[in-house]
Amino acid sequence: MKMVIDELIEIAYSGAQNRKLKDVRAGVGYTCAMLDDGSCGLAYTFRNQLGCCCSVLDDAGRLIGRDVGEIVTWAKDSNLLKAAIGIASINAVINRAQGNWETGDVTSAFAVGPNDTLGMVGEFKPILNKVKNKTRTNYIFELEPAEGSGLYPSESIPQYLPECDVVVLTATSIINHTFDKIITFCSNAREVCIVGPSTTLCPEIFGRYHVTLLAGSVVKEPEQALQIVSQGGGTMSMKPAVKQVLVRL
Numbered sequence: 001m002k003m004v005i006d007e008l009i010e011i012a013y014s015g016a017q018n019r020k021l022k023d024v025r026a027g028v029g030y031t032c033a034m035l036d037d038g039s040c041g042l043a044y045t046f047r048n049q050l051g052c053c054c055s056v057l058d059d060a061g062r063l064i065g066r067d068v069g070e071i072v073t074w075a076k077d078s079n080l081l082k083a084a085i086g087i088a089s090i091n092a093v094i095n096r097a098q099g100n101w102e103t104g105d106v107t108s109a110f111a112v113g114p115n116d117t118l119g120m121v122g123e124f125k126p127i128l129n130k131v132k133n134k135t136r137t138n139y140i141f142e143l144e145p146a147e148g149s150g151l152y153p154s155e156s157i158p159q160y161l162p163e164c165d166v167v168v169l170t171a172t173s174i175i176n177h178t179f180d181k182i183i184t185f186c187s188n189a190r191e192v193c194i195v196g197p198s199t200t201l202c203p204e205i206f207g208r209y210h211v212t213l214l215a216g217s218v219v220k221e222p223e224q225a226l227q228i229v230s231q232g233g234g235t236m237s238m239k240p241a242v243k244q245v246l247v248r249l
Helices: 005-014 066-075 080-094 127-129 154-162 178-181 201-207 221-229
Strands: 023-026 028-033 040-044 117-121 137-141 165-170 191-195 215-221 243-249
Touching: 005 023, 005 080, 005 201, 023 080, 023 191, 023 221, 040 080, 040 221, 066 080, 080 178, 117 127, 117 154, 137 154, 154 243, 165 178, 215 221
Parallel strands: 117 137, 117 165, 165 191, 191 215
Antiparallel strands: 023 028, 028 040, 215 243
């Protein structure tokens, strides 16, 4: 059965012909890939899930100059660092500014009301702080929630996510290949938003998955983005180098 990652790879592969990987940085917060035409993409680094082995990536030191068409297929790999490099390369191909794309705060792009139930897969505190008091109920899911945090473990998604009117879903679910399962529990939601710098801005694909909004990033300063990633920067550090984009589906 074809997964969303297969569809993203197909589109990126067709747009990556004759492109080479010019630079790649695997930081502790994000991974960044730059192509030989200057385009650049980001993806979250699952640093806590990479283990403690000496060789996290066997291809390290041999990536520059590789065909981008090959690297985008890494997005399917079970090695989450290879998958992040694959997604970052896909985003370098696909996430290019378009005139009809909006910019701004994602919370301005969807409405929640006092009768709504919000589901958030991945705790996005800046978003949550703006909407949590506007809704009736909030379910915030994390892979390993701290005891007493009030967050729900990801195993409870099948129980609670179908109750949600608005769902905010982390784009990291594409990297760790959980998106296809999670999205099946969102069919009752009025809004399904994929958020984060890892978001692939591809409405023609995500529109078929009941997604209504993509909130991602277009890298406007590639060299700066590479430096920030190399120096351990996270989402907030990335702001000077990226343009936050909203794509309504």
